[in-house]
Amino acid sequence: MVELRIARLRGNPPAKAVLTDIRSKCNRLPELEKLCLGVVDRLEALHDEVAQYRTDDTLRVKYIDIILILVKRIVRRKPLLTRLATFHSAALVIRRLHQDLDDVETVLRAGSEGQEWGDQWESDRTEQFSILENLVQNATDRHLVREIKSHKMVQQVLMKLHKELGGCPFETHCQLMRATFDRVCAFARLDDVQFPDWYISADDLMFEDGSGVSGTFGEVRHAMWFHAGERTRVMVKQLFQNSSVETDQDTFEQCQLWEKLSDSDHILKFHGGSHASKPQYYVCE
Incomplete structure (x- = not known):
């Protein structure tokens, strides 16, 4: 069997080993676990077929790009306050990865449509947000702040949180972000922080x-x-x-x-x- 390796990760690891590692890392991000594993399941199911393609083939490159985004963007260890600030954007990234996998499947299946994953994604997003909400509400102000390495980084996370407030369409999510933003600002005494619209985390x-x-x-x-x-x-x-x-x-x-x-x-x-x-x-x- 042809082995698919990822040259853009240190050690040129096999894709199957990387996907196994992603599964284990999802355990420490309970609010994203189901959303993330939905993509991993599809990647594992397509692995052997994609491995037959040349290294420089567009389909294989797209498949590896999806794995790299999971590794570098989704399953990295983050403090809880950062996870709150990035939850909505992470869920949207995962939705886009499903769309990319639809493109891969369309090529592999000779024009057939991709999986019906949209309803499951919506259901998982709602369920996973409830987990995040519980984690944040049960965390003390001190824990949310002290888990982050420095005062400067707390400012950066709050700027990200503030920007997300302007783009999140879910009212319960916005309420949680607003309440958490207010209590962390008060605890950390960050009355003079500027929150520009152009800030990119x-x-x-x-x-x-x-x-x-x-x-x-x-x-x-x-x-x-x-x-x-x-x-x-x-x-x-x-x-x-x-x-x-x-x-x-x-x-x-x-x-x-x-x-x-x-x-x-x-x-x-x-x-x-x-x-x-x-x-x-x-x-x-």
Whole structure:
């Protein structure tokens, strides 16, 4: 039997071993477990057929991309507050992965339609949110904050949470995020944090393999930006931490200015960035 390996992961592991590892990691993310395993089940069922294709075949590349998104974007260990902030976007990413698998199945099955997974996804999302709601409501303010490594990272998670509040269509989810946002801000005494619409969390970026192109003040890298269930290829300029003299406020003001000018045909389109991260970064087309 042909073995399908993933060269873009360290050690060039077999895909079957990676999928087994993803299954085990889902256990530590109970609010995403069923949603994630629905994709894993389909990947395992298609593995042997996909393995017959050449390494550079579009179908095989798409199959491996799905696995990489699960590894790098979905099942990474995260604090509970981050999991609340990213739950809706993670569920949308998983829905998009099902759509990608439909494309793979259409090729393998000579034009047949993909699985009917939509109703199950909706049901699982509702059930999984109830698990998340219980975890968050039973967590103390101290636990939610102390589980995150630093005061600066708490600010970043709250900025992500604040942005998600503007895009989540589910009222119960919004209520939980709002209540949690308010109590964490009060506990951590974060009255002066700015919450710009252009903020893009590092959790929503997946960098492509390889190093970037270095300039005087930073490095430019290709990445995939996940937003509102969509995926956009972008360029990310990360400022050098040891050479940049810009403060968080300097970068904030630069992002504010760039956003105002981004509608111009003569200026590179600005998607957003982060003034509070280390390194700070800008995301553009």
